[in-house]
Amino acid sequence: MDNFRNCYQQMCKGMPGGWPAMAAALGITKDALENRVYERRGQVISLHEAMQMQAFHGSTLFAEAVAMDSGGVFVRMPDAERVDNEEIQTLYMELVEDVARLAREWREATRDGEVDSRERRRLERIQHDICAKTVQMNELTFQLFCRS
Missing domain, CATH: 1.10.260 (434 Repressor (Amino-terminal Domain))
Known part of the structure; x- marks a missing residue:
């Protein structure tokens, strides 16, 4: 609540x-x-x-x-009217960077054998970013490249 x-x-x-x-x-x-x-x-x-x-x-x-x-993540859907393939590729590279950031943060957070609340919030924020970018990237790809 x-x-x-x-x-x-x-x-x-x-x-x-x-x-x-x-x-x-x-x-x-x-x-x-x-x-x-x-x-x-x-x-x-x-x-x-x-x-x-x-x-x-x-x-x-x-x-x-x-x-x-509800145990989920809200992802705002992008406006596909203003997107092209290059923008999708840029989003994909940001996703790769987020995964690398998650790997670094995870390694640092678990180094001492315990994840404190501050570390958990950082990991959850990166998780949210990765989830959101994945959904956005796929949605844009489907809108741009799939036939109706």
């Missing part, structure tokens, strides 16, 4: 005008928004409100929180 609360807080703080602006955009008071975010007196952010907050914030933070809570 902290994952969602952090997501809501980030979206409210990141909204131009902060919490008051997010509350106004949702058509509620700042106090009502805070009560829902902090789940006071049984109040919660509804799915519809979370999606609206994400749209107002212009991010994918809620989608990322849902994916993480």
